[in-house]
Amino acid sequence: xxxxxxxxxxxxxxxxxxxxxxxxxxxxxxxxxxxxxxxxxxxxxxxxxxxxxxxxxxxxxxxxxxxxxxxxxxxxxxxxxxxxxxxxxxxxxxxxxxxxxxxxxxxxxxxxxxxxxxxxxxxxxxxxxxxxxxxxxxxxxxxxxxxxxxxxxxxxxxxxxxxxxxxxxxxxxxxxxxxxxxxxxxxxxxxxxxxxxxxxxxxxxxxxxxxxxxxxxxxxxxxxxxxxxxxxxxxxxxxxxxxxxxxxxxxxxxxxxxxxxxxxxxxxxxxxxxxxxxxxxxxxxxxxxxxxxxxxxxxxxxxxxxxxxxxxxxxxxxxxxxxxxxxxxxxxxxxxxxxxxxxxxxxxxxxxxxxxxxxxxxxxxxxxxxxxxxxxxxxxxxxxxxxxxxxx
Amino acid sequence: xxxxxxxxxxxxxxxxxxxxxxxxxxxxxxxxxxxxxxxxxxxxxxxxxxxxxxxxxxxxxxxxxxxxxxxxxxxxxxxxxxxxxxxxxxxxxxxxxxxxxxxxxxxxxxxxxxxxxxxxxxxxxxxxxxxxxxxxxxxxxxxxxxxxxxxxxxxxxxxxxxxxxxxxxxxxxxxxxxxxxxxxxxxxxxxxxxxxxxxxxxxxxxxxxxxxxxxxxxxxxxxxxxxx
Numbered sequence: 001x002x003x004x005x006x007x008x009x010x011x012x013x014x015x016x017x018x019x020x021x022x023x024x025x026x027x028x029x030x031x032x033x034x035x036x037x038x039x040x041x042x043x044x045x046x047x048x049x050x051x052x053x054x055x056x057x058x059x060x061x062x063x064x065x066x067x068x069x070x071x072x073x074x075x076x077x078x079x080x081x082x083x084x085x086x087x088x089x090x091x092x093x094x095x096x097x098x099x100x101x102x103x104x105x106x107x108x109x110x111x112x113x114x115x116x117x118x119x120x121x122x123x124x125x126x127x128x129x130x131x132x133x134x135x136x137x138x139x140x141x142x143x144x145x146x147x148x149x150x151x152x153x154x155x156x157x158x159x160x161x162x163x164x165x166x167x168x169x170x171x172x173x174x175x176x177x178x179x180x181x182x183x184x185x186x187x188x189x190x191x192x193x194x195x196x197x198x199x200x201x202x203x204x205x206x207x208x209x210x211x212x213x214x215x216x217x218x219x220x221x222x223x224x225x226x227x228x229x230x231x232x233x234x235x236x237x238x239x240x241x242x243x244x245x246x247x248x249x250x251x252x253x254x255x256x257x258x259x260x261x262x263x264x265x266x267x268x269x270x271x272x273x274x275x276x277x278x279x280x281x282x283x284x285x286x287x288x289x290x291x292x293x294x295x296x297x298x299x300x301x302x303x304x305x306x307x308x309x310x311x312x313x314x315x316x317x318x319x320x321x322x323x324x325x326x327x328x329x330x331x332x333x334x335x336x337x338x339x340x341x342x343x344x345x346x347x348x349x350x351x352x353x354x355x356x357x358x359x360x361x362x363x364x365x366x367x368x369x370x371x372x373x374x375x376x377x378x379x380x381x382x383x384x385x386x387x388x389x390x391x392x
Numbered sequence: 393x394x395x396x397x398x399x400x401x402x403x404x405x406x407x408x409x410x411x412x413x414x415x416x417x418x419x420x421x422x423x424x425x426x427x428x429x430x431x432x433x434x435x436x437x438x439x440x441x442x443x444x445x446x447x448x449x450x451x452x453x454x455x456x457x458x459x460x461x462x463x464x465x466x467x468x469x470x471x472x473x474x475x476x477x478x479x480x481x482x483x484x485x486x487x488x489x490x491x492x493x494x495x496x497x498x499x500x501x502x503x504x505x506x507x508x509x510x511x512x513x514x515x516x517x518x519x520x521x522x523x524x525x526x527x528x529x530x531x532x533x534x535x536x537x538x539x540x541x542x543x544x545x546x547x548x549x550x551x552x553x554x555x556x557x558x559x560x561x562x563x564x565x566x567x568x569x570x571x572x573x574x575x576x577x578x579x580x581x582x583x584x585x586x587x588x589x590x591x592x593x594x595x596x597x598x599x600x601x602x603x604x605x606x607x608x609x610x611x612x613x614x615x616x617x618x619x620x
Contacts, residue, residue, distance in 0.1 A: 007504045014492040294488040297449055298549075299477025299505045301470060385449050389484065390440075 034324025037266035055243025088226030100126035124201030141181035154191035277372020293388030313373025321365030402455035433609035481550030540571035
C-alpha cells in the first residue's frame with residue numbers, strides 16, 4: 001500500500017507544474033489569510049509585550065478607589081503623603097521613601113506619518129524618578145530640572161510624533177516647554193510618554209490633585225502588607241495594584257479586541273480559503289480524471305488516490321502558510337505602530353511575529369488544507385472508472 | 393481448450409433519469425484461453441460495456457461473469473481492483489500513459505501492485521519494452537513518443553505483470569493505417585508467440601482481421617462468426 005501511495009502521490013506532485021495557475025489560487029489565498037491572521041495577532045502580541053514589560057512586581061501603583069485608569073483617578077496631596085509613608089515602601093540611603101506621586105494629562109501632537117493630531121500622555125513625575133524606575137535611562141540630552149518648563153520624551157514617542165527633537169518647544173497650557181532629553185525604558189509603555197517635574201506640571205495645569213502614586217516596595221513579598229495597610233486605613237479610599245497587574249488589566253480590552261478581530265477576520269478569510277482550496281482541488285481532481293481512472297483500472301486502490309489529493313492540498317496549504325508567515329514577518333515584524341492606551345493616549349509598540357504565531361498560522365493553513373482536500377479526495381476515490389475513461 | 397472467460401445470462405442496465413436502458417440482454421459468451429477475439433459492432437451496440445464487464449471495470453445487473461475460473465460479478469470494489477491488477481492488462485484507445493513518467497516508469501506501474509523489488513520491477517519493465525520493440529525509448533516521456541510508440545508502451549504496461557487477459561478498447565482508433573497494422577501485428581505476435589488471450593473492441597474491419605475470431609454485437613446481443 002505504501003508503495004502505491006508514494007507512487008500516486010509522487011505522480012500527482014510531479015504533475016503540479018502543469019496545474020500551476022490553479023495551484024497558486026490555494027497558495028495565494030492561504031498566504032493572504034495567514035499573513036492577515038499573523039499580523040493582527042502580532043499586533044496583539046506586541047501590545048501585550050509592551051504593557052507586560054511595563055512595571056515590576058516590587059512596584060505598586062495606587063489609584064483612587066474604583067478608578068480603572070489614572071485619568072479617572074484623583075488623590076489629594078494629604079492622602080499622597082499617607083500612601084508614600086505607609087509601611088512596606090522602600091527607602092533610599094537618606095531614609096526617604098522611593099515613590100512618585102504623579103499626574104497625567106493628554107496633549108495633542110502631530111503624527112509623523114499622517115500629520116494628524118494624536119493623543120500623547122504628559123506625565124508629571126516626582127524627583128525620585130530614576131531611583132523608582134531604574135530601567136529609565138536618558139539616551140540623549142539630560143534630565144529635566146525642577147521648576148523649569150522642561151520635558152524629557154520617550155524614544156518611542158519621539159519616533160512617532162513630530163516636534164519632539166532635542167531643543168524643540170511644545171505648546172502646553174499656553175506656555176512653551178523645551179525638550180531637554182530623550183529616554184528609553186526597556187520598550188515599555190512609558191517610552192510613549194513625555195515626562196516633566198510634577199510640581200511644575202501641576203502648576204501649569206493649575207491642579208492640586210495627583211492621579212496616581214507609584215511606590216517601590218521593600219520587596220515583592222511586602223505587597224500584601226502594603227496593600228492591607230492602605231486599604232484598611234479609614235482615611236483612604238484607594239485601589240492598590242502591583243504594576244504588572246495594573247498594566248495587564250490596561251491591555252486586556254485591546255488584546256481581547258485584537259484577538260476577536262483575528263478570530264473573526266482570520267476565520268472568515270480561512271473559510272474563504274477553504275472554498276478556494278475546495279474549488280482548486282476539485283479542478284485538480286477533474287484534470288487528473290484520466291490518470292486516476294487509469295490507475296484505478298490497472299488495479300490501484302482508492303486509498304492512494306485519497307492520500308495523493310490530501311497531500312497536494314496540505315502541501316499547497318503549507319507553502320501558502322509559510323509564504324504568508326514570511327510576508328507577515330518581513331513586512332510587519334518590528335514595525336512600530338501606536339494605538340490608544342489606557343489613558344486615551346497613544347501607546348507605541350512593535351508588532352511581534354513570534355514563532356508561536358507562525359505556528360498558529362501554519363496550523364490554521366493545514367486545517368484549511370484538510371477541509372479543502374476532503375471532499376475532492378472523496379470525489380476522486382468515488383470516481384466511476386468507466387465514466388472517467390469514457391470522458392477523455 | 394478451457395474457457396478463460398465465461399458469461400452466463402449477463403444483462404446490464406443503466407438508469408438514465410427515470411428511464412432504464414438495457415445495454416446487454418441475457419448474453420452468453422465463452423472465450424478460450426489463447427484466443428484473440430475481436431468485438432465489432434455499431435456504436436451503442438454494447439461492445440465496450442461487455443469489455444468493461446470482462447475487465448472487471450463494471451458489474452453486470454444480472455448474470456455471471458467468470459474470468460480465469462473466478463466469479464467476478466459479485467466482488468467488492470477493492471477485490472475487483474486486486475483482480476484487475478492480477479489478471480487484466482488494459483490497452484486504451486488514447487494510450488492513457490502518465491505524462492510525467494518515462495516510458496519505463498509507466499510500464500512499471502502495474503508492478504507497484506506486486507511484491508517485486510525495485511530492481512526486479514526495473515528489469516521486468518525493460519523486458520516488456522523489449523518485447524514491444526521500444527527498449528531504446530525507455531527514458532522518454534509520452535510527449536516525446538509518436539502515437540504508435542505510445543501505444544506500444546501502453547501494450548508493454550498491459551503485459552508486464554503477465555496478466556491472464558489483455559483487454560484492448562479500440563487500440564488502433566487513434567493511429568494511422570501503417571502504425572495500426574504494426575500495433576495489430578504486435579498484438580497478434582503476443583497472442584501467437586506468447587500465448588496471450590486478447591479481447592479487442594474495434595470498429596475497423598481490417599483490424600478485426602488480425603483476430604482469430606470476430607464477434608459481432610448489435611443492440612446488446614452477440615452473433616458469433618469465426619474467421620481464419
